[in-house]
Amino acid sequence: xxxxxxxxxxxxxxxxxxxxxxxxxxxxxxxxxxxxxxxxxxxxxxxxxxxxxxxxxxxxxxxxxxxxxxxxxxxxxxxxxxxxxxxxxxxxxxxxxxxxxxxxxxxxxxxxxxxxxxxxxxxxxxxxxxxxxxxxxxxxxxxxxxxxxxxxxxxxxxxxxxxxxxxxxxxxxxxxxxxxxxxxxxxxxxxxxxxxxxxxxxxxxxxxxxxxxxxxxxxxxxxxxxxxxxxxxxxxxxxxxxxxxxxxxxxxxxxxxxxxxxxxxxxxxxxxxxxxxxxxxxxxxxxxxxxxxxxxxxxxxxxxxxxxxxxxxxxxxxxxxxxxxxxxxxxxxxxxxxxxxxxxxxxxxxxxxxxxxxxxxxxxxxxxxxxxxxxxxxxxxxxx
Amino acid sequence: xxxxxxxxxxxxxxxxxxxxxxxxxxxxxxxxxxxxxxxxxxxxxxxxxxxxxxxxxxxxxxxxxxxxxxxxxxxxxxxxxxxxxxxxxxxxxxxxxxxxxxxxxxxxxxxxxxxxxxxxxxxxxxxxxxxxxxxxxxxxxxxxxxxxxxxxxxxxxxxxxxxxxxxxxxxxxxxxxxxx
Numbered sequence: 001x002x003x004x005x006x007x008x009x010x011x012x013x014x015x016x017x018x019x020x021x022x023x024x025x026x027x028x029x030x031x032x033x034x035x036x037x038x039x040x041x042x043x044x045x046x047x048x049x050x051x052x053x054x055x056x057x058x059x060x061x062x063x064x065x066x067x068x069x070x071x072x073x074x075x076x077x078x079x080x081x082x083x084x085x086x087x088x089x090x091x092x093x094x095x096x097x098x099x100x101x102x103x104x105x106x107x108x109x110x111x112x113x114x115x116x117x118x119x120x121x122x123x124x125x126x127x128x129x130x131x132x133x134x135x136x137x138x139x140x141x142x143x144x145x146x147x148x149x150x151x152x153x154x155x156x157x158x159x160x161x162x163x164x165x166x167x168x169x170x171x172x173x174x175x176x177x178x179x180x181x182x183x184x185x186x187x188x189x190x191x192x193x194x195x196x197x198x199x200x201x202x203x204x205x206x207x208x209x210x211x212x213x214x215x216x217x218x219x220x221x222x223x224x225x226x227x228x229x230x231x232x233x234x235x236x237x238x239x240x241x242x243x244x245x246x247x248x249x250x251x252x253x254x255x256x257x258x259x260x261x262x263x264x265x266x267x268x269x270x271x272x273x274x275x276x277x278x279x280x281x282x283x284x285x286x287x288x289x290x291x292x293x294x295x296x297x298x299x300x301x302x303x304x305x306x307x308x309x310x311x312x313x314x315x316x317x318x319x320x321x322x323x324x325x326x327x328x329x330x331x332x333x334x335x336x337x338x339x340x341x342x343x344x345x346x347x348x349x350x351x352x353x354x355x356x357x358x359x360x361x362x363x364x365x366x367x368x369x370x371x372x373x374x375x376x377x378x379x380x381x382x383x384x
Numbered sequence: 385x386x387x388x389x390x391x392x393x394x395x396x397x398x399x400x401x402x403x404x405x406x407x408x409x410x411x412x413x414x415x416x417x418x419x420x421x422x423x424x425x426x427x428x429x430x431x432x433x434x435x436x437x438x439x440x441x442x443x444x445x446x447x448x449x450x451x452x453x454x455x456x457x458x459x460x461x462x463x464x465x466x467x468x469x470x471x472x473x474x475x476x477x478x479x480x481x482x483x484x485x486x487x488x489x490x491x492x493x494x495x496x497x498x499x500x501x502x503x504x505x506x507x508x509x510x511x512x513x514x515x516x517x518x519x520x521x522x523x524x525x526x527x528x529x530x531x532x533x534x535x536x537x538x539x540x541x542x543x544x545x546x547x548x549x550x551x552x553x554x555x556x557x558x559x560x561x562x563x564x
Contacts, residue, residue, distance in 0.1 A: 062544045229453055232456070318489065327456065331459050346457030346459075346474070346522075350521065350522075354518065
């Protein structure tokens with residue numbers, strides 16, 4: 001009890017003492033080892049059952065991706081850049097490839113554009129299923145952990161056929177995709193996606209219509225439309241608060257303009273709405289994949305040949321895509337070298353983190369997992 | 385490599401794609417502020433370079449008159465040969481549907497110290513947190529990674545780096561990765 005022995009000792013780092021000088025307020029560390037925190041620490045100050053202060057402390061899985069990118073060529077950056085979110089690796093490489101193509105002035109073949117869309121939508125399903133499994137288990141619903149984990153394998157198998165790897169695909173390259181699909185891929189993909197969609201519908205019976213889930217998540221952690229805009233949140237958090245903003249619709253990249261899908265928007269802004277949007281998005285992903293399989297050219301080149309160690313000009317680009325966690329932007333500064341001079345990755349998880357203290361302050365401690373995981377937060381991606 | 389059969393690299397010319405909205409946005413900024421430099425106007429992307437004394441006025445104008453309402457990204461770039469560190473705010477808009485494609489990059493520069501003392505650097509910029517609350521965590525990241533102190537930010541603490549980090553800010557160019 002160092003703090004009691006010397007209450008004015010300012011040397012103590014925040015959160016390292018269990019009790020503060022004020023007897024009524026207790027400081028509680030959630031994480032980084034706590035299973036409910038992910039790879040991060042949340043420093044909570046609680047008054048009885050209510051959270052009065054919340055200070056998120058990420059950084060436990062910071063890997064210096066941005067610094068590493070400054071030492072590697074545009075092509076050799078690909079495998080390490082997807083590490084922050086291995087379940088959604090196609091979507092994190094997407095803005096990088098779009099940006100490098102803009103820097104080098106590359107035109108992507110038509111078939112590659114469709115393959116990119118299919119791969120990134122399959123990846124979105126893989127990521128969302130993983131997130132949904134974690135969301136389920138932290139609300140004490142272990143069936144909801146097992147079902148998405150099992151159904152996720154279907155999509156992983158498809159991606160394995162397509163790219164050769166179960167996760168960390170390194171499938172996107174500037175100028176196209178790495179390889180073409182194997183024969184019969186279209187038929188297998190269509191069959192599995194149809195089955196996957198049928199399984200998704202069953203999640204409503206066991207999870208989304210479950211009165212226990214509804215009582216735990218309805219009206220907890222309400223983020224108003226104004227606050228969602230002011231805090232600059234993105235992705236499912238933003239769309240659950242009634243803002244219709246999906247980059248696939250608003251700033252279409254590759255062939256999203258030609259595909260038939262809609263944006264899911266809910267007005268409630270509570271944890272329930274935030275947890276429902278990614279599930280609804282998976283139905284749209286299935287729709288996009290089916291449409292893309294139909295419209296995709298049946299043959300043709302899937303990548304253009306690059307010169308060895310291509311150099312960018314003396315310019316900069318900012319490109320963004322809609323990932324599983326919202327807008328994912330990359331700011332690439334080039335100074336005529338084969339390596340980027342600076343690569344800034346702006347990820348949805350990091351942008352949504354600012355909503356956490358806003359939502360948790362005033363909330364009951366027992367509601368913390370429901371609010372925290374509904375933010376669709378991926379600690380490894382936020383730390384980069 | 386067998387599937388790579390086209391060797392042609394096509395250079396695209398995007399000057400024709402610049403819309404009237406791009407031009408009117410950049411014109412309204414340059415009309416209002418004479419010292420502001422419009423670095424480029426590309427399709428849906430505008431970059432504005434301002435002096436650090438003016439950045440709060442320009443940012444308020446961009447928010448109130450041009451309806452950009454949130455920051456997508458705040459990134460710092462180190463230029464040791466100019467003895468400057470540049471901070472780029474990428475601003476977007478949710479409320480104005482006509483601006484949903486647009487990203488406005490607002491850049492400013494601070495002088496850079498050769499030998500920064502950790503946490504005690506005189507590289508100072510005004511914080512935009514009062515104009516755009518969404519920059520709050522981004523500025524904290526920029527502070528620890530490049531050593532830019534944001535004046536007016538209530539929470540200039542480290543975010544991702546360990547509390548006992550005693551080296552120079554890691555995204556400065558003179559911080560080298562071992563063996564590279």
